[in-house]
Amino acid sequence: MEHGKNGRPKRKDAEIYPLSEKLFGLCGSHYVGQKQTLSGQRWYRCSGKHERYPGAPVCECNGIPSDLVETELWTLLIKVLSNPKELQKAAAEYLDMTADQKVSFEDRIEELGRQIEVQARAIKAAMTVTAKIAAIEGKNDEEIEAEVEATVAPLMHEKTSLEHLRAEAVQWQLEADAANDHAKDLKKLAETARRRLHQLTLSEQAEVLNLLGLKVRVTQAAPPAPKGAPCPVRTWFEERDLKIPARVGEEAWRHIEPIVSAGDRPCRADQRFDHREAVEGILHKARTAGRWSDVPLAKGTGKGLSSRFRRWRESGIWDQVMEFLTGEEATELPPARKIELPKMEVEGGFILQELLGSLTTFGGTLPSSTTMS
Numbered sequence: 001m002e003h004g005k006n007g008r009p010k011r012k013d014a015e016i017y018p019l020s021e022k023l024f025g026l027c028g029s030h031y032v033g034q035k036q037t038l039s040g041q042r043w044y045r046c047s048g049k050h051e052r053y054p055g056a057p058v059c060e061c062n063g064i065p066s067d068l069v070e071t072e073l074w075t076l077l078i079k080v081l082s083n084p085k086e087l088q089k090a091a092a093e094y095l096d097m098t099a100d101q102k103v104s105f106e107d108r109i110e111e112l113g114r115q116i117e118v119q120a121r122a123i124k125a126a127m128t129v130t131a132k133i134a135a136i137e138g139k140n141d142e143e144i145e146a147e148v149e150a151t152v153a154p155l156m157h158e159k160t161s162l163e164h165l166r167a168e169a170v171q172w173q174l175e176a177d178a179a180n181d182h183a184k185d186l187k188k189l190a191e192t193a194r195r196r197l198h199q200l201t202l203s204e205q206a207e208v209l210n211l212l213g214l215k216v217r218v219t220q221a222a223p224p225a226p227k228g229a230p231c232p233v234r235t236w237f238e239e240r241d242l243k244i245p246a247r248v249g250e251e252a253w254r255h256i257e258p259i260v261s262a263g264d265r266p267c268r269a270d271q272r273f274d275h276r277e278a279v280e281g282i283l284h285k286a287r288t289a290g291r292w293s294d295v296p297l298a299k300g301t302g303k304g305l306s307s308r309f310r311r312w313r314e315s316g317i318w319d320q321v322m323e324f325l326t327g328e329e330a331t332e333l334p335p336a337r338k339i340e341l342p343k344m345e346v347e348g349g350f351i352l353q354e355l356l357g358s359l360t361t362f363g364g365t366l367p368s369s370t371t372m373s
């Protein structure tokens with residue numbers, strides 16, 4: 001396993017969700033990346049769905065498919081980031097702006113410092129004078145103290161608020177400095193990343209999103225996620241870019257029969273299939289995009305057929321079986337079920353806004369298909 005600088009194992013890219021905590025649902029809560037336990041697919045799930053206590057109200061936000069939203073967002077960003085001149089221009093403008101701000105913060109901090117000093121001197125003078133007059137008037141120590149306190153209280157109050165203002169200005173100055181570093185990072189990004197924006201890994205994409213201060217807001221209810229895991233049979237054909245054999249011919253079956261019989265193992269009565277029916281049933285599922293339970297079987301159950309397929313696939317038997325069926329007439333894979341993205345809006349700091357111009361929305365269309373069954 002690869003290890004990062006800190007010696008801990010590096011996170012696999014599949015576990016990286018660049019939009020975690022940057023994607024906000026209609027309810028206002030952020031989404032977090034999560035791998036689905038059954039299908040292993042990457043999704044974003046709204047944190048508003050989390051019950052703060054048993055029975056607590058949760059939001060209605062539906063999940064958002066990670067690959068799809070990341071691809072669409074990245075396509076949009078490539079459009080605006082692939083022009084390094086534009087990016088440099090926006091960063092330079094921003095640097096100018098923060099430079100002006102920095103000067104005005106410095107002036108303000110200095111001015112407030114002067115005022116605080118003046119106020120401190122005034123307090124000291126007021127204390128001395130008040131004490132002197134009270135003493136001349138023949139007041140006792142306690143009375144003098146009370147009078148001094150009453151006189152300087154409003155002055156002290158004013159000094160405290162000046163100090164608050166100065167602390168605030170110092171904070172703003174620090175933030176402007178940080179923003180400045182940010183803009184410089186972005187300029188660097190413009191110089192280095194333009195050649196390979198199309199090939200950034202998910203963790204590199206996440207870094208860029210951080211630099212841009214990007215947020216995505218869902219502005220339309222997300223459609224419900226299709227139920228169930230992707231069909232493993234369909235996936236098998238898709239991965240090999242193969243069509244589905246329409247039938248198991250007699251000649252092919254003569255070769256296949258010994259392979260599947262030899263690879264079989266004793267099993268429960270309800271899982272005892274006719275081997276040929278099992279092969280045909282598996283192909284039927286892929287052709288019809290139905291569920292395992294929809295496969296017509298004389299013997300055995302859909303669940304049993306599903307584990308049979310898994311066993312054949314894992315042991316390589318299915319690959320051998322299919323080799324004998326490549327010559328058969330074949331049908332195309334049924335159209336994949338489509339997943340829709342809700343309409344979303346991109347937000348970000350000054351630089352991103354400059355770059356995006358009017359290109360701030362995406363999603364809400366029927367994008368390229370993702371296979372589900």
Ligand SMILES: [Zn+2]
Pocket residue numbers: 025026027028029046047048049059060061
């Ligand atoms: Zn929500």
